[in-house]
Amino acid sequence: MSQSRLFVDIGNSAVKWRSQGLEVFTKEIDQFSTKLLPKADSVWVSAVAHLNIVEEIKAEFTCVNLVRPSKLYGGLTLSYDDPSKLGVDRFLAMLGALEHFPNSPLLVIDVGSAVTFDIIDAKGIHQGGLIMPGLKALRESFAKFSTNDLSINTSELKNSTEGGWHSGTHAMLVSAINSQIENFELQFPDGVKTICGGIAKEILIELPLPVKFFDNLVLDGLESYS
Secondary structure, rough: OOEEEEEEEOOOOEEEEEEEOOEEEEEHHHOOOHHOOOOOEEEEEOOOOHHHHHHHHHHHHOEEOOOOOEEEEEEEEEOOOHOOOHHHHHHHHHHHHHHOOOOOEEEEEEEEEEEEEEEEEOOOOEEEEEEEEHHHHHHOOOOOOOOOOOOOOOOOOOOOOHHHHHHHHHHHHHHHHHHHHHHHHHHHOOOEEEOOOOOHHHHHHOOOEEEEOOOOOHHHHHHHHO
């Protein structure tokens, strides 16, 4: 008899989960309860924060697997000397991208609380990565203009300080992403560019084609890992 598997991605601000190949569900951290999770024989968990939720899941399920980055896994070889220092979300997003595009150079962009970039060559060897502030961190980075408004705006000039801050931080984020895409294309002209994360879909129109958008690359990586 086949065993049912559940995949749970615990991020900084939200929890996502799905059973094998089924619909994805999302709840903000303060609205999440393990009672929302369906029954499963095994649970595979990615957690970059909120380890208390991991403990709650362990109390509800018999077989819980908390994934940690490995130097070598499947077709991926990490560049970090100490894999435990790499965020598990980055590790799994790379595995997810490799599952979709094996044997291709890959740029894996995750636009979340932080914006991360990782490059993998055609042999699956991680070339390293970058970490930048996400939109929330940018919008709150200068006390005089700080705002918790995370709406996505155009990068055009504005006629108010508030509008200028919104457009400026938006332009900074998009420009940084486009710069890394250009660098990747110079190094790997035949490479595949992928993007995932909270606001990835909203900014996709401002990125060069083709950039492959994935809603749930970390969950894809969890399923591949399992």
